[in-house]
Amino acid sequence: MDNTARGKYLNSTRRKIILILSLTITLAVASIAVLGIGGVNVDFINTFRVIFHPIFPDHIAQPDFPYYTNIIVDYRMPRVLLGILTGMCLAVAGASMQGIMKNPLADPFTLGLSSAASCGAGVGIILGPTILGSLYYSNISFFGEVVGVSSLFMVMTAFVFGLVSVVILLSLTGRRQVSQSTLILTGVVIGYLFSAVLSYLKYISDEEALKDITLWLLGGMWGSSWSAVIIVLPIAILGIILLETYAVDLNALSSGDDVAKNLGVNVQSLRRRILIISALMTSACMAFTGIIGFIGLMAPHIVRMLIGNDHRYLIPVSALMGALILVLCDTVARVIVAPSDLPVGIIMYVLGGMFFMFLIKKMRGGYEI
Template structure:
């Protein structure tokens, strides 16, 4: 090989490295912008509502809690109570739910290599709905009478267990027939219809009060927000997202096809099982507290894919942040658009998400994988 050829090759490698570093820096900057945008929206959302509280008041209250001994006499006790006990828990729950549902949707789309997959379309939400319906209508838990002592968590635990069972059944069916993406998706659709039939039957046989509670839960909302809920969800969502990020390179390899991934040493079956279980744990935990909130897990990964591309190292955290932004905006709008009447956020996400998703599909000029 001549000296000139070696020099040209080195120059080409250096140019590629520069392009890669520039692309990485750009994507990290976009993630940083998303994070800052989320913080700003959270502050504005906390100040937004029937009671007149400014963003400055919100900042003062939060600072007084973060910095012990800081005295802020300009903040009234009423404002502090509204911020700390009513609005902030709801804001945090909205962000956690958005992070969870969008992150799970991005992982499911990547693992199954299908842009239409989400916790909602895979039947996970339908399974959680059946669990909640059993708790609301029959007043019983799948864990038996020993659990009924913690009655306020009856719906939460039932919906979580049924959501998790759904994914285990889906994977079990796919394992019997061969764990290919098509089998997983079709199994999810079939189980979704089965569980929806169970929910419909429970609606039919329920009394008026139970029917009302079930319908409200199925609409999806953040009414049950509390610091207790946030404390339970936060470690689950954070740990699942961190663990899923560790599989980003394997998901990138799988995006090029199963054969390519296996040739690079990726255990495809194990990757599917672990990532789908982590995504299910994260999404089921959230659905158990919020009810059915559709389209966040479907739309947010697509929006982020247009922004940062399909590299899962950036797509997974980006989709999670985008989901938090979208759900926080939707919940804030749901609180104020007909104030003091509150619209269930699940209705609003579907009303906004469906046409927006169709718009994205019509504008799409390239394949995702």
Template sequence: MKNSESSNTKTTRLYHTIQKRKLLVLVTLFIILLFVSILAVGIGSVYIPPGDVLAVFGHALFPGTFASPDDGMADLIVMNYRLPRILLAVLAGVALATAGAVMQGLLRNPLVSPFTLGLSSASSFGAALIIVLGPVIFGSLFAGTILLAGVAFSVKSLLLILSAFIFGLLSVILVYLISKTKHTSQAIMILAGVVIGYLFQAGLLGLKYVSNDDALRDIVTWLMGGMWGATWQAIAILFPIVLICFILVERRAWDLNTLSSGDDVAKNLGINVQRFRISGLLIVSFAASACLAFTGIIGFVGLMAPHICRMLIGNDYRYLLPASALLGALILLISDTIARVIFAPIEIPVGIIMYILGGFFFLFLITRGHGRYLA
């Protein structure tokens, strides 16, 4: 009896130790993200010291308490240009990394992500469709604005999000339907995502061919991936979308943990697996597609962040989802900062940086990890 109680006590202590370690990882990632964000706001063709950055933030939040920095241009650069870009990178990183982690759990495949399932290409096709055909279909209304909750939003931005979401979700549904066929392996699922991505790429090429110079420039920007669409209006649209979608999937973290044990186990515990998969894919596709409508194609965030976090804290989705979100935001923010400064004052697309990082990351997993992290 005493041995049993002692064993239970040790198990409880070990459990609490592991939980504290996971919380420590989350807190560490949050602090690093906050620190990097402050540094990134000051880095650029015009350097702004961290003290001036904090002074700008303090003056914006509490104008009666904190004075603005001596450099009058610092406030303009930080608030009008760099801060929206930093926030867009963070939101996009959160959405893509969370989508990758959730998709991997729902489809029980460690290689799926918004990029490999063709969602990125499909969303960009939807955005390009609005860029090219929007003025023709909607006329003068396309350049108008809509007042929502006292904030004016452009019709173009709202249509971009809606179209990107519809086509992004379509790609995920097609891959999901293929995965439901008999004898479909994980490799076939990835190949299906690649093929669907190619189909939407063909559509993009067609739109580029028939578009005028202005539309063609916008489409090319989307394909390269970047934070050039960062505005306070974009942040006002994306912040509630990403926040609500993250809360919705985090609330189902236990169900994701259960699903990892198999569909039969999940069904026996009262989970409607079919409905759960569809609703989960719908939620994360909406968040990822909305961000991709402003950033264009950005790959590998949804693959890298969940894999790294699994190495750090395991497969418990209660911690894996927030850790992936924080790490995804950190990866994309650092990549965008490098893209801004590496050839300053010329900016290169952040998609180029992500392709390089993603390629080296998976080469590391294959050669050093012997593929065990991809199993």
């Protein structure tokens, strides 16, 4: 065993790469497995055939029953893919926000971004028909798929309101050093403000819009469709790539603002860019899934316990961990009260609350990011 500094570095890098490969394989296998779980259970072999027979028709047989393809491809696959993308976006946004804020409790949920995006989506649901008129109910072709203008409008309004919350947060805390408790309290206050606006929108909405908002606020995958996947996919890929390019700067920032500035990092610009990218990623997902909390808090901390705080690896591994957590929790939500469908947001509140208490206990013992 090489105990030199170079040897330890290579061993550490090897462990991180092995973890990335292991999580990738686990996520792929779990995703295929959960595609077969539902009102009509499909075994793993037939699920595998449904996915890969069109790609390798000469080597992989067709599924036993043709309707398996309709069930998996038309209904379950968009849901699982949206769960993967949402888990990735929320986890990466949480890891990046914790890095720029140097606060282990920072994530889109605790900093008010989720509430702001929720308010924006509520505006899209209630005021969309009034603002856009008949255009709201029309469709456009997007990469060969039909996408509703209503969905695009919800993403836009959710992002705009999420961006407003970022501007408010930066204006209140960005120009001076504030404590971690003050930062979290500011996020909570911002969340309350946007929640108040959303409550008013619910009060003035009609019965149908009120039902849509109430279901949406519970957090679930009811909005999953191929059009939703097509909208979120490029935003998720671009956002993760952009945040990964800032990994070295985030590593420098972890040593303090002064150290990062001496290394050539524009700290204020870095914070603004990461918060804007995080707002876009979070808002795009939540426009279709509603509020799903604690993914951005849990996934990065679990990953830090495994590989440390190097953002070059923390960001991609957090993405895989967040996707795995949300896909598994959504599967539990689908089967725990079958044939009904429990909102996955409820599962995440329970799991996240337990993890939050665990985290607070660890912090009392001196745990830091």
